[in-house]
Amino acid sequence: MIGRAPLRRGIAAFGLGLALACLALVSGAAAAPGDARMPELRGGPLDPTNDNGALTLDDGETLELGISTSEIAVKSNFSGAEITIFGAIVDANPFALALDQYDLVVTLEGPKLATTVRRKQRVFGIWINRHSVDFHPIPTSYSLSSTRPLGALATEATLEKYGIGTENLKVAPLQSSADSQVNVAAFREALLRRKESLGLYRSDPKGVNFVSSTLFKASISLPANIPVGTHTVHGYLFRNGNFVAEKRLPLHIVKTGLEQAINTYATNDAFLYGIFAVLLAALTGWLGSVIFRRD
Amino acid sequence: MTIYLPIAELSVNIFVILGMGGAVGFLSGLFGVGGGFLITPLLIFYNIPPAVAVATGTNQVVASSFSGALSHFRRGSLDVKLGLVLLVGGLSGSTAGIFAFKLLKSLGQLDLIVSLAYVTFLTIVGSLMMWESVGALKRLRAQSRSPGSSSAAPRHNQHTWVHRLPLKMRFRRSKIYLSVIPVIGLGFGIGLLTSIMGIGGGFMIVPAMIYLLRVPTNVVIGTSLFMVTFTTAFATLVQATTNHTVDVMLAIMLIVSSVIGVQYGVRVGRKLRGEWLRAGLALLVLAVGVRLAVGLFLRPEDIYSLIATGATAQ
Numbered sequence: 001m002i003g004r005a006p007l008r009r010g011i012a013a014f015g016l017g018l019a020l021a022c023l024a025l026v027s028g029a030a031a032a033p034g035d036a037r038m039p040e041l042r043g044g045p046l047d048p049t050n051d052n053g054a055l056t057l058d059d060g061e062t063l064e065l066g067i068s069t070s071e072i073a074v075k076s077n078f079s080g081a082e083i084t085i086f087g088a089i090v091d092a093n094p095f096a097l098a099l100d101q102y103d104l105v106v107t108l109e110g111p112k113l114a115t116t117v118r119r120k121q122r123v124f125g126i127w128i129n130r131h132s133v134d135f136h137p138i139p140t141s142y143s144l145s146s147t148r149p150l151g152a153l154a155t156e157a158t159l160e161k162y163g164i165g166t167e168n169l170k171v172a173p174l175q176s177s178a179d180s181q182v183n184v185a186a187f188r189e190a191l192l193r194r195k196e197s198l199g200l201y202r203s204d205p206k207g208v209n210f211v212s213s214t215l216f217k218a219s220i221s222l223p224a225n226i227p228v229g230t231h232t233v234h235g236y237l238f239r240n241g242n243f244v245a246e247k248r249l250p251l252h253i254v255k256t257g258l259e260q261a262i263n264t265y266a267t268n269d270a271f272l273y274g275i276f277a278v279l280l281a282a283l284t285g286w287l288g289s290v291i292f293r294r295d
Numbered sequence: 296m297t298i299y300l301p302i303a304e305l306s307v308n309i310f311v312i313l314g315m316g317g318a319v320g321f322l323s324g325l326f327g328v329g330g331g332f333l334i335t336p337l338l339i340f341y342n343i344p345p346a347v348a349v350a351t352g353t354n355q356v357v358a359s360s361f362s363g364a365l366s367h368f369r370r371g372s373l374d375v376k377l378g379l380v381l382l383v384g385g386l387s388g389s390t391a392g393i394f395a396f397k398l399l400k401s402l403g404q405l406d407l408i409v410s411l412a413y414v415t416f417l418t419i420v421g422s423l424m425m426w427e428s429v430g431a432l433k434r435l436r437a438q439s440r441s442p443g444s445s446s447a448a449p450r451h452n453q454h455t456w457v458h459r460l461p462l463k464m465r466f467r468r469s470k471i472y473l474s475v476i477p478v479i480g481l482g483f484g485i486g487l488l489t490s491i492m493g494i495g496g497g498f499m500i501v502p503a504m505i506y507l508l509r510v511p512t513n514v515v516i517g518t519s520l521f522m523v524t525f526t527t528a529f530a531t532l533v534q535a536t537t538n539h540t541v542d543v544m545l546a547i548m549l550i551v552s553s554v555i556g557v558q559y560g561v562r563v564g565r566k567l568r569g570e571w572l573r574a575g576l577a578l579l580v581l582a583v584g585v586r587l588a589v590g591l592f593l594r595p596e597d598i599y600s601l602i603a604t605g606a607t608a609q
Contacts, residue, residue: 076544079297079306118403120598126411126591127598129403190599197597224297224306259301259544266302266539274535277354277543278528281550285362288554 062090063237063247065106070249072222073256080224083108087235087247089214096239097213103147103154103238104208105164106218108251110141110200111229114174117187117194133187134174140227141200142166145207145218154241162243164236166192166201199223228253302542303347311341312545313552316355320553323359324560325567326576327516328501329523331356331494334549336413336583343545345406349396349493350534350541351549353527356495358550359557360523367517374468374514378521380475381500384482385489385526392490393533399491400538403602410587412492417584420499424577427502431570469514477508482522489530495523498580 065087072081085106089097096102114137121130146153150165160168171191173184195201200223208218218235233249255263266273297306315337323330331352338348367373399405460474481503485496500519504510510518535541564572 074299076299077297078299116403116602118600118602120595120600122594126407127593127595128407129600132403187599190597191601194597194599194601225304227304255299255301259299262301262543266535266541266543270536270539271532273543274532274541277535277541277546278357278531280543280547281354281357281531282361282524282528284547284550284554285358285360286365288358288557289362289365292558 060091061093061237061239061244063235063245064088064090065233065235065247065249067233067249067251071252071254073254074226074228074259075256076259078224080226081222083220083222083251085218085220085233085235085249086211087216087218089216089237092214093239101240103241104216104218105144105146105150105153105236105238106208106220107145107164107234107236108141108143108220108222109139109232109234110227111139111231112137113140113227114138115191117191119187119190133184135188135191136170136172136174138169138171138191140229141223141231142169142195142202143220143222144203145220146203146205147208147210147216149205150203154238154243158238158241158243162236162246166196166203198225200225200227222253226253228255298544298548300343300347300542300545302351302540303343303545305342307341307343307545309548312548315341316549316552317556319549320359320556321560321563322556322579323553324557324562325564326560326572326579327363327497327564328576329356329360329363329495329497329520329527330553331489331496331527332413332417332492332498332580333583334553335409335493336587338545344540345409346400346538346540347542347545349409349491350531350538351546352493353489353534354531354541354543354546355549355553356493356527357524357531359553360495360497360520360527362554362557364517364520364524367520370517371468372513373517373521374466374510375521376464377466377469377478377510377514378518380464380478381482381485381518381522382525384479384484385486385522386482386529388483388486388488389490389526389530389533390486391483392487393530393537395487396490396534397537407591409492410591412488414584414588414591416488416492416499417580418588420502421577421579421581421584423502424498424573425581428570428574428577432574435568435570469510469518471508471510473508481507482526485522486526486530489523489526490533495527497523498576 065085067083067085069083072083087104087106089102092102114134116132116134118129118132120127123130144150144165150159153159154164159165162168163170169192171188173187192201202221202223204219204221207220208216210216220233229252231251231253233251235247236243237245254260265276296309298309298312299306315334319330319333319337322328322333334355335348335352338352339345343351364373396405399408460476462475463472464475465472481500485500488494488496488499497516497519500522501515504515504519505512531541567575
């Protein structure tokens with residue numbers, strides 16, 4: 001059901017990235033005269049699609065991403081993983097390349113889930129959950145890799161605009177639930193802190209490296225407790241601190257084999273699963289009493 | 296070596312789980328209890344979500360109590376009729392408990408109630424057992440000093456309010472004539488706790504049957520195991536159906552290791568005096584209760600906690 005089409009797309013993108021990188025290496029400068037790729041170009045130096053104001057020299061760069069797989073299987077021995085995402089800057093400006101003006105941010109966002117943050121308070125000496133704030137669906141996990149620390153890469157306003165970095169994720173409380181007595185900001189901060197301490201929100205400011213002038217490689221580490229579901233690889237290209245292009249790819253994180261079978265069984269045939277669990281216990285108990293009966 | 300638990304949705308160290316199961320099995324074999332009151336808190340300390348710990352702990356108790364009930368049945372130290380009457384209460388209590396469990400989970404107070412229930416019951420039962428076993432040990436010493444003095448087993452002939460209740464029934468194997476009301480009531484209470492706390496409740500039924508119902512000691516353990524087998528099996532089934540929180544992967548590791556642990560516990564237990572064993576169990580029960588109580592009063596590491604509520608929104 002899942003995987004097939006995205007897998008092909010992933011491979012295609014990967015292949016494209018590699019091919020482009022090879023082309024770039026062979027032809028030297030990307031915009032060499034008489035380049036065979038010219039007809040494919042969507043824009044040149046005069047391309048009007050410029051969303052960063054007139055001051056930016058937009059050469060119509062685009063971003064390509066490719067992952068070696070579009071599906072990661074969580075097996076019984078899963079203890080986290082590291083995935084490598086390849087990408088290429090298409091139609092890079094040779095001057096910008098020479099001046100090292102390009103920066104990249106690659107994130108992996110987990111499926112979004114509505115989340116409640118609860119705060120304990122001391123009541124008669126006992127710590128109990130008193131106040132809670134419900135939040136709009138937030139990514140269950142968020143791993144970020146970049147060529148440089150975010151602060152050095154773009155302005156806070158730009159990062160906020162594109163929702164890059166844990167601080168800038170859209171974590172908003174549901175208005176209806178916001179208790180007037182509580183400080184919602186503290187709950188938001190606590191949510192991000194908990195996610196970080198659980199290893200679900202993480203960042204690596206040196207995780208993206210250029211392999212050649214336009215081809216780059218991003219390493220993203222997945223925690224052992226990564227939630228299953230459809231994750232999104234999101235690449236952002238910056239030039240001189242200005243946002244230029246972005247690209248998304250789906251990445252499916254699935255349980256496989258026995259784990260998947262157990263999970264499906266437990267949800268779809270809950271009653272039979274319960275019977276199975278009880279019989280399994282009874283059988284093991286009986287075996288135990290038989291095996292050790294002699295002595 | 297780690298193993299991924301499909302329902303708890305996290306990776307755990309397989310040896311930690313096997314060690315827990317083995318140790319709890321050893322203690323349950325030694326003291327003749329199911330061990331649910333030990334396994335559930337241990338799983339929670341090891342970061343297994345409380346809901347999964349409770350449901351899977353229940354499943355583990357099915358194995359240990361069924362194993363025990365079988366051997367008591369073979370020896371004839373099981374009163375099936377009394378067990379069935381207890382079970383009537385047990386199953387209804389268990390059903391009520393499942394609904395309470397769901398309600399508390401949605402209110403966000405499940406952890407608190409589970410902890411409070413543990414602290415309350417473990418400290419009360421632990422103190423009573425301690426009181427009783429210290430008395431027994433004192434008598435034991437007095438007896439060894441002056442042989443021939445009367446032994447102090449529970450007095451069967453003494454009647455209490457329990458014996459004045461209507462709806463009496465004769466239980467042949469236990470050789471008692473007793474109202475079904477306290478039996479069903481006891482079963483109900485234990486069944487309720489089975490669902491909420493993930494325990495069999497053996498450590499509570501046994502003293503209650505001896506001191507409250509005056510059931511002869513020789514059939515008490517077998518009969519309580521009989522009832523516990525069915526209430527925990529029922530609770531496992533209902534937890535699996537309504538809450539989807541039974542993790543068979545976790546359960547099978549716990550079950551296999553505890554079944555082996557039990558056998559070694561039983562062997563060591565045979566070499567020790569009953570009075571000392573009861574004192575040891577009382578100490579263990581109290582220790583777990585106190586540890587959990589401390590957890591309630593200490594400031595938590597982070598006073599904030601997260602709960603994923605909504606369905607996945609892509």
